Amino acid sequence: EEKRLKESAGLPSLTKDGVGFELCANAGNLEEVRSAAEYEIDGIGLFRSEFLYMGSDHFPTEEEQFLAYKEAACLLKGKELTIRTLDIGGDKELSYWQLPREENPFLGCRAIRICLKEPDIFKPQLRAILRAGAYGNVRIMYPMITSVEEIREANKILEECKMELEGEGLPYKKDIQAGIMIETPAAVMIAEELAGEADFFSIGTNDLTQYFLAADRGNEKVAEVYNSYHPSVLRAIALTIQAAHKQGIKAGMCGEFASDEKASVLLLGMGLDEFSMSAGEISRIKSRLRETDCKAARKAADNILSQSSVKGVINCLI
Numbered sequence: 001e002e003k004r005l006k007e008s009a010g011l012p013s014l015t016k017d018g019v020g021f022e023l024c025a026n027a028g029n030l031e032e033v034r035s036a037a038e039y040e041i042d043g044i045g046l047f048r049s050e051f052l053y054m055g056s057d058h059f060p061t062e063e064e065q066f067l068a069y070k071e072a073a074c075l076l077k078g079k080e081l082t083i084r085t086l087d088i089g090g091d092k093e094l095s096y097w098q099l100p101r102e103e104n105p106f107l108g109c110r111a112i113r114i115c116l117k118e119p120d121i122f123k124p125q126l127r128a129i130l131r132a133g134a135y136g137n138v139r140i141m142y143p144m145i146t147s148v149e150e151i152r153e154a155n156k157i158l159e160e161c162k163m164e165l166e167g168e169g170l171p172y173k174k175d176i177q178a179g180i181m182i183e184t185p186a187a188v189m190i191a192e193e194l195a196g197e198a199d200f201f202s203i204g205t206n207d208l209t210q211y212f213l214a215a216d217r218g219n220e221k222v223a224e225v226y227n228s229y230h231p232s233v234l235r236a237i238a239l240t241i242q243a244a245h246k247q248g249i250k251a252g253m254c255g256e257f258a259s260d261e262k263a264s265v266l267l268l269g270m271g272l273d274e275f276s277m278s279a280g281e282i283s284r285i286k287s288r289l290r291e292t293d294c295k296a297a298r299k300a301a302d303n304i305l306s307q308s309s310v311k312g313v314i315n316c317l318i
């Protein structure tokens, strides 16, 4: 196994039959960006910005955020850095900002919903990301999208931020890409329309699985229900990838499912473009995909997508 992993180092990310794939790392703080930059990666597919908010006793200022994002962008030396905008609510709370108590926080005011309601929180972050974009290959990613209006609204605020920076004479990335996470059933069902508004998709299977199966991702009592191999989740992923490609954008995945070896072969067969995961998992997935014949993976994927149960799916995995 050790040997197999070492052998794939330095070799191109190509399947046996020459189909390319991208491997990126997820990072939850600057240390993780620093260590991920040592690996052979195409970039950071998910930079969770929550660490700046949760590890502080106040809302991080634009300047504090700018310095952190700029450092991350510089560490990556031109490789892609996908910064996800604030994703609090649900299980993630801030000590210095009391959100109203909610009966169902995972179905409540979280992530983009908070940001769109609170421009004083959202704009400093967007400005900081735009400014860091002057120092590297930075992209923005909005979490928990459920409608076309949410992307339009977020992008409108992004444009306002650009105008402000322009007026202030501060350098920023004018042509920054803005993509979205696909992690709600609503987003899957309107994926084609969303793909018309977004520059890229990243599928968040941790939340997508929870919302498709109505099973809390952190509740052990429903751990058996929570399964990304459920045909509904797999078909949702396939629909999302097809919608992205139909509109000419790329589909990636930054949920845990991307680092499951058998799932990675299935996802490749479904046409996933980018796999993003903890840096430590990348060489394992890379060698597995390098050993895979993409044509065979496509055929297996078609068969798997026609299965009606998790059991049926598991039996057909290659």
Ligand code: PEP
Pocket (backbone or CB within 6 Å): 046, 048, 087, 183, 203, 204, 205, 206, 207, 208, 254, 255, 256
């Ligand atoms: C996801 O939901 O799959 C995801 C990557 O985001 P998080 O785990 O941070 O909710």
Ligand code: MG
Pocket (backbone or CB within 6 Å): 143, 183, 204, 206, 207
């Ligand atoms: Mg999520």
